[in-house]
Amino acid sequence: MATLAKTVVATGASSGLGFELIKQLLTHPSPRDDHESRYRFIVGARDVARTQAAYDALQEQYDAAARHSLTVLPLELSDLAATRSFAQQTLQRLAESESESESGAAAGLDYLLLNAAVSGGREAVWVQGEKGRGGVDGWCEGVVVNHFSQHYLMHLLKEKLVESKGRVVVVSSGAVRNVKDTDSLERDLKAGASEDARLLYAQTKFVQLLGAHWWRRQLKGQATVVAVSPGLIPGTGIGRGSGMKLTMDMPDAKPVSEGAQSILRAFTRDDLPEDPEQIFLTSWGEWWNKDVYGLTLDRALQDKWCPSKEVMEQEAGLSG
Secondary structure: OOOOOEEEEEEOOOOHHHHHHHHHHHHOOOOOOOOOOOEEEEEEEOOHHHHHHHHHHHHHHOHHHHHOEEEEEEOOOOOHHHHHHHHHHHHHHHHHOEOOOOOOOEOOOOEEEEOOOOOOOOOEEEOOOOOOOOOOOOEEHHHHHHHHHHHHHHHHHHHHHHHHOOEEEEEOOHHHHHOOOHHHHHHHOEOOOOOOHHHHHHHHHHHHHHHHHHHHHHOOOOOEEEEEOOOEOHHHOOOOOOOOOOOOOOOOEOOHHHHHHHHHHHHHOOOOOOOOOOOEEOOOOOEOOHHHOHHHHOHHHHHHOOOOHHHHHHHOOOOO
16 A cells, blocks of 8 residues: 655745755655655745745656655735635645545645744734724734734644644744743734834744644644744845844854754654643754743743634634
8 A cells, every 4th residue: 555645734835944844855754754755745835836836846856756746825924814715725635635545535734834934024914903902003014924824824724733633843943032021022013113123033933932832732632732943044034124134154053954954853753851841842953941931831921822713813804
């Protein structure tokens, strides 16, 4: 019988770390797999044509990639309606994909990679009513893309993840250590509120890590949630539009290929610590001590920044 394909759904994989990670999976088996392993990738991208062309070229370059399948679907994470459309199309593709088993069951969701991120992003993209969590000014693009939309995507794919006992890999950042004042988050993450691009990025990744902890609690015993820092990777272009200039001569800077390997470890590690709050994997392959990200362990804060699907849809005008 043919080896069943493992399904990977990914955000932030049209270039940079995400693209490199999928390239490594397409061309080399992971440590827990063998040369017969096959993957079914569903990648969300703003520019579908460009992303599809890049992956087509990759599959032509490597013979090993031929046994895998890859679909690129439109995804604009600054728009919750577009995020919902991506989730609906993803679930439809999985339902249409018969497995290689005799049962003909729909494909599972083995891995969800949440890698999409922007730096800067002060502009308003989610304007809400006066009773909404973001107020009349709305949230800035950075927190919508880096946290809220991917949190919403988790809600939409939760049932499939649980059914498949899948794994969620949240690509975080050591920058969360730069957040010292959690009381200022709601003010600073409003559209146009922050002038400090570095702090804004750290705050959005901090809130994203709150979300990883929240989902770890919600999915206990049903699916695995792991956060990982790929390290300082100047080659991703994450600093564009924020004024941040990252170069390879900075201490601990790594090439994109090494950063992708750090994320790949989060896909394959089974030695999760017994402490459920210790979910953050470093770029050098160790589990970060909790004191590094201690402020993100506040459950009340996690609950505050992790609204339900219904609340998000109501505030974004998607309900009804």
